[in-house]
Amino acid sequence: MSETPVLEARSLVKRYGRVVALDHADFELRRNEILAVIGDNGAGKSTLIKALAGAVKPDAGEILLDGQPVQFRSPMDARDAGIETVFQNLALSPALSIADNMFLGRERKRKDILGRYLGLLDRKTMRDEARQRLSELGLMTIQNIGQLVETLSGGQRQGVAIARAAAFGSKLVIMDEPTAALGVKESRKVLELMLDVKRRGLPIVLISHNMPHVFEVADRIHIHRLGRRIAVINPKDYSMSDAVAIMTGAMRPPEAMAA
Amino acid sequence: MSETPVLEARSLVKRYGRVVALDHADFELRRNEILAVIGDNGAGKSTLIKALAGAVKPDAGEILLDGQPVQFRSPMDARDAGIETVFQNLALSPALSIADNMFLGRERKRKDILGRYLGLLDRKTMRDEARQRLSELGLMTIQNIGQLVETLSGGQRQGVAIARAAAFGSKLVIMDEPTAALGVKESRKVLELMLDVKRRGLPIVLISHNMPHVFEVADRIHIHRLGRRIAVINPKDYSMSDAVAIMTGAMRPPEAMAA
Amino acid sequence: MTTTNEAQPRGPAEFERRLAESDAAVAAFDEEQPSLLQRFRHFLHAHPTVVPFLVLVLGIALFASLVGGRFFHPFNMSLILQQVTIIGVLGIAQTLIILTAGIDLSVGAIMILSSVVMGRLAVYVGLPVEIAFLIGLVVGLACGMLNGLLVTRLKLPPFIVTLGTWSIFGALNLWYSASATIRQQEIAATAPFLQWTGTALQFGAARLTYGSILMIVLAALVWYLLNRTAFGRHVYATGDDPEAARLAGIDTGRTLLAVYAIAGALCAVAGWVLIGRVGAVSPLSGQTANLDSITAVVIGGTSLFGGRGSIVGTLVGALIVGVFRNGLALSGVDVLWQEFAVGVLIIVAVAIDQWLRKVAQ
Amino acid sequence: MTTTNEAQPRGPAEFERRLAESDAAVAAFDEEQPSLLQRFRHFLHAHPTVVPFLVLVLGIALFASLVGGRFFHPFNMSLILQQVTIIGVLGIAQTLIILTAGIDLSVGAIMILSSVVMGRLAVYVGLPVEIAFLIGLVVGLACGMLNGLLVTRLKLPPFIVTLGTWSIFGALNLWYSASATIRQQEIAATAPFLQWTGTALQFGAARLTYGSILMIVLAALVWYLLNRTAFGRHVYATGDDPEAARLAGIDTGRTLLAVYAIAGALCAVAGWVLIGRVGAVSPLSGQTANLDSITAVVIGGTSLFGGRGSIVGTLVGALIVGVFRNGLALSGVDVLWQEFAVGVLIIVAVAIDQWLRKVAQ
């Protein structure tokens, strides 16, 4: 491989009490790819991406962005570096509106004096933009962009979080089980959106338990087991059946790990 | 149909502000069947089962259990009537242990005097039983039954909620997207468990967005759209493709609604 | 570009093929013409802050009928406003804190300490009154910052932090003031500016003090901050679900710190208003200010669990309590039973509020 | 059985066929031999209540070195226990409430009201002391029930309810007692039973009052209730996430009502202990009891957001404050700076607690 990976992690370790959620886990995301991460419940996938997104501080190991070592001390750091994440628990504020949530932490100020000196928000622009993003995602059942997130159905919330990440990612986008709560139609939209984001040149990390989805969109599949990466496969070379077998320990991982 | 349905609902209505989450929705669950409920995000599926499980009081409509009108004023009422539910948000207490959560609201007392007169809990029995239920489900990564639920991964929590419902349902079991957060292996276990429960004579209501799962286990499929039941189909007579088309409004529902 | 394999979308499953044809209809909505009552309910639903207003109106109506003309007299109306001014300003500070799911038991102590510092520096140390005033403000700000640092850096519960600093600021106040009151005449002679908040615009029988005007201006400013700036959104998000806010990329630590600092400065302003109202600087005032400010916030509909509530609600909450206290006094109820009645009325006020909100659902 | 179609499981997808062969290995665990420090950390992690204990031990060590032998004298040690008894008993009540994510600002008022009722009925009305005592208990229970009913039936925030009833019970107390202290001699003459909690077992220089023993017995009982009965589990679940508890089939309303009622009765017992400690019935006592009891609960590690905490923690929390106050007094710190120091120490105590917990992670 001559090209430096967009995001790389080496030998990450994270312990919770006696549980080792990450046990010297490696990770590599390349340019212009969708990398799927699969693994059993509790394998440590969420912990891995939390470490990559600055939400958890690993006990050991290093993370490199474009080949440069980085230390994210907060999700903000990671976001400033262009990493946008849809966390498994969504990270939405229930009591705020959909539009507020979409722009949380990167609100648009008005371009005029009021905006510049008094920090007046440009609420109209934010609402319009939020509405547009959600329409693109096909989440049309949301009637009112000012609606509080707590009044949305699980699937609708998921849509808000995804629209946010897709809209703002500049380096890469991480999605932890983005379609878990989504309906057939909405899932399809998300998959299309992912391909769209990739076409825009952003690589994506997708964590999912849905094998057909994974095999449909992923360029490479990172298989996680018992806190570490045990294989990386190319979905063209392996069947779903093999992937599941490796992931669950029913089959030994192939010797050469790189796909 | 000569037989009275186990659970029936007629013309349920539930409004949230201007949104009509249930718009004269009907529902019918028969003996010894797995009834799937499918529908887009926000179609009103969760609201429907919340009404059936006593967690939401419908504005209008009636519910019949074994042909008898019932009024559930709380989830407890429904549970006492033998209806066990896995809610979409799981209804677990994060700060309590796995065992405590499994037996919440139906704790086992010791059989001796201490138990009878001083309400002393039989913690050993509860732990053992909880451990056994979870093992059956294949959620073996849980090392310690005394672990707090808040330290579990999303999938592990899902497992605890399902194990609880499956263990205690006496009349019927309702599951709102039970496999949404589960891995391939764990999902399979849940599906097997459902068939197992059905074999034990308990009918099941399954809400799911996973069409292969639905078509694999369901005896009949209730299709929900815009707050009401628009069709009930037999998965043997219709293809997944048709079901999805009806559900999303791409195809008109068949005239005769009963499967 | 050696190994990157151009993804060939393997396409959706068979059953998803017809999704393109699917209907784009939104959710089902109530289409019937809403009745007046329903419209009222929807209105309340959309504007929850209106609810405390209604309670206030009910309270005023109650006492107007009990007490008669005297209650509605412009003098009395303006008196109520004066009486709630201090709690109003502290309530604004307290609202900010409670919105972040915190609580500040030290607001009263900060207020007094700041007023003592302003007073002594101006009257006894002989600093120019503007400087003394500014130092007083800075003391308030610093007290708030200390609270904020303890909450954010040491991650201590706000209740404990402010319980501790309440004792600390209280002791500092008694030490610095030697518990002695600075007399009204002394302040009038050397630092009348400190009493400015007590002077008033006269409208017929009504007296509108500058202190009350200041309270309204501050409320407007903080309202703007909360509802029209990014900082405000961060305050709500931090209070609503701090972990979610952090994951969404908000520096919750900095947000909290700013909130505590602003609250401290507001308490110092309350200290200034206090001097205006009492005329003197008394190191013993404001003993019940903590609880009173929290009461105003909660009656105003702000949740103690953070993330939900409003500044306007707090002012209305303070007014509700003020109207009750004043109305009871005017109707000649014995002090003992006034306390009793205030207790009952606080509960009733919030009960009505809750009930109206439920109706609004 | 006409139409029921026997389900023919259509079986798993192709890729799931080999799941049967999958490995049943559990998660990855740390296998290395843990160091002493690590073992200590794991221990703290598994037993969070040990943490306040450590803080207590630190506090004792601090004052032992500052004050010397007097501090460790059995008389002084037993004195500290006596001094924390009232707050200890109220703290037990407060813990129950706070575990449900509530708060009770009326515990002090209930305590006094009950003690006044016991005292006056026995001494002035001339009822047999046992009857007077029982009526006092019932009054406490009724006050608690009232709080509970308002919280559960009207769905009002506990803070507001108990703020209101605090005024109400306070007014009733002043009215019924006519604010007069019942003197020690009068009680000793007609109702010595009310002073029983103040009598003591003498162990050398140490005096262990029956009141202190009662506190420990009550703590043990409530501990049992919370940790060994279904009711206790429901209390934790209700406080942790009331909606989840309700969905899981717990009658959260009944649980809350019971908690408030029990807390009320415990406050009445605290009133009895108060009579024993002071000898007299003083209707003005207990004004700081609310805050003190909440402080003990929070220092003891119970979360104000409900669902997490323990009775033992509360007793230790009360002892921590007691040790600080006593130690400061014995080391001759000036009264002004005692308040200051208590403020600092409360913060430091909780900071150490937090730090130890973090280390334990």
Add this chain to the structure above:
Amino acid sequence: QDVVGLITKTEGNPFFVKMREGAQAKAKELGLDLRTFAGKYDGDNESQVAAIENLISSGAKGFAIVPSDSSAIVPTIQQARDAGLLVIVLDTPLDPIDAADATFATDNFKAGELIGSWAKGTLGAKAADAKIAFLDLAANQPTVDYLRDQGFMKGFGIDIKDPKRIGDEEDARIVGHDVTGGAEEGGRTAMENLLQKDPGVNVVYTINEPAAAGAYEALKAAGKADGSVLVVSIDGGCPGVENVKAGVIGATSQQYPLKMAAMAMESIAEFAKSGKKPEKTPGLEFTDTGATLITDKPVEGVPSITSEEGLKLCWG
């Protein structure tokens, strides 16, 4: 060094702050190790109980206390005396007064009588239909409270009925009683309440000068600070005497807290040395530390000094 103690009602009243400072100076002079304590509010009995216990535990020789609840504290004081400590009560006598080894206090009844007579004399014929507001101390009526209140009434010519009970009088001139906690805030609220009851109030009795200062603010807000209302008080602290000079307070009975504190320290030092207990003022059950009426409008037959002279004697 012998350990001795001083327990006051609160730290929030300059009277007690001065008393503490006086005691500290004296203790230093006498080579005593002084421990100081105070309640958290006026009426806080429990903090004083704990303070006494801690003094016993410290091995103190004796202490001076200003009791917050003059009867509820008695059993604990008995405990201290049983443990061999000398207990001297300051300012507010115990109930019963002989529960202490000695009491050094203003003659509170007389101090009240002085301002009562002064008010009566000042009003002259108008005294017959005066409207009097009483701003008392606390609802539990500690000794200092009823002594001063009833003393005032006696001086003013009101039938006091039970001299140990405030509020059993039937004189129509009494507008009402309210409690202040002996502090500004309480004084203001109480005054506001009584003005609501009867806006025609023209005489205000106050338990002490902080309460008087609060009452004055309420009068000012009601537009009655023009000298039409007679305010009388007790204490004679420097701000209070200044207020007499400024016409805010008509007359005040001056007390001498520094003297009380110094005498207490000396007695305890003596007791520690020789075991001798202090003597009482002959004819009284306590040692009178004196009270002087201060006013700039003297009245026939009521001995007084001017505010100018008072300023030389004042404390704080």
